[in-house]
Amino acid sequence: MMKALLYTGPHTFEYTDVPDPVCEPEDVLIRVRAVGICGSDVHGATGRTGRRLPPLIMGHEAAGVIERVGANVTGLRAGQRVCFDSTVYCNRCEACRTRRFNRCDKRQVLGVSTPQFKRHGAMAERVAVPSWIVFAIPDEMSFVKAALLEPVSIGVHAANRGNIPEGGTVLVIGAGTIGLCVLAAARLKGAGRIIVADIDEFRLETARRLGADVTVNAGTLVSCTGKMPVLRKDETPSPHETPLSHETPVLRETASTLAEAVLDLTEGRGVHTAF
Structure with a gap:
């Protein structure tokens, strides 16, 4: 189990215990060190957007340290300081093969829940994401600054x-x-x-x-x-x-x-x- 900030209803969050994320063979398990609060999280917390359906762990602007890499992951290692994209894509469909990741057939967004999908985000102690959306950050860059790389990008x-x-x-x-x-x-x-x-x-x-x-x-x-x-x-x-x-x-x-x-x-x- 791990601690997370769980959105449970309009204007309501609970700091509570939730199950640890599953690290699949192509995933990376990251201990979160900093996470941003996006304007979409603020609006989503009102319950009016339809993109933050509770219960949900929000957070898609984050950085941290790799705790574990999946069996099929190469180029990344435990202990590495990283940030990651907010869009989760399959890396296999035609859209992904032509680098149109936003058109992925299985596209999800961290910390977003709709009638079509739910993907818990980074307002938690740990988060698991596909290795291909993870990027190393320089040692001299703070985790707070690294968490802002998503909006900067x-x-x-x-x-x-x-x-x-x-x-x-x-x-x-x-x-x-x-x-x-x-x-x-x-x-x-x-x-x-x-x-x-x-x-x-x-x-x-x-x-x-x-x-x-x-x-x-x-x-x-x-x-x-x-x-x-x-x-x-x-x-x-x-x-x-x-x-x-x-x-x-x-x-x-x-x-x-x-x-x-x-x-x-x-x-x-x-x-x-x-x-």
């Missing part, structure tokens, strides 16, 4: 698919965990100007601390803070330019939508990529 994947031109203008709608990861990844991909919109001032302040050039409160469309580099209408982005900027961009009084606000901030040019 989403931001990186979005930025990689976003076709962001060097020095281009990017809009990120929503400054939650994923939006902030997109913000950071877009900057690393070469974005020159990043606008972040949200309706929560705490999130917008966090976005500014993480490098957003301008933040817009989309709930009021009157709060706009930051430095917005200004380009002439005939100018193209360049990583070497030193554009003028003004401290507090001003929105038109007639701007009634986020789209209009973004056009104001970009002098009618719009953005190159939006997330």
Whole structure:
């Protein structure tokens, strides 16, 4: 038996004893050292999403130490520090063979329960997962940081698919965990100007601390803070330019939508990529 945080009903969790997970021949048994609380867990705990049917052990953003490897596992060993993907796939079907793991015939998600499947997650002392979703982490990386690699990977994947031109203008709608990861990844991909919109001032302040050039409160469309580099209408982005900027961009009084606000901030040019 092991200890786990068990979701038993809307807004209700119990810290209780549950059976140890079974480590199949192709699995890895991991002692969890850090686990994140996803926004989907928070919403799921209300009982309204249909994707956290109790009883369930939630948690799909985690890291830990391998306790045991299955008989058919190679390349991983007990004592290794690891993180793992949140998507469990069979690694055998046609979708998996063509690396479209999200289309796997037997796809499951850790810490998620639907009418079709239940897969206990990592809010427990131990979790067993297929070896092919496990990745070693550097010794110098903390388990807390490693647990965040799952949401960070989403931001990186979005930025990689976003076709962001060097020095281009990017809009990120929503400054939650994923939006902030997109913000950071877009900057690393070469974005020159990043606008972040949200309706929560705490999130917008966090976005500014993480490098957003301008933040817009989309709930009021009157709060706009930051430095917005200004380009002439005939100018193209360049990583070497030193554009003028003004401290507090001003929105038109007639701007009634986020789209209009973004056009104001970009002098009618719009953005190159939006997330």
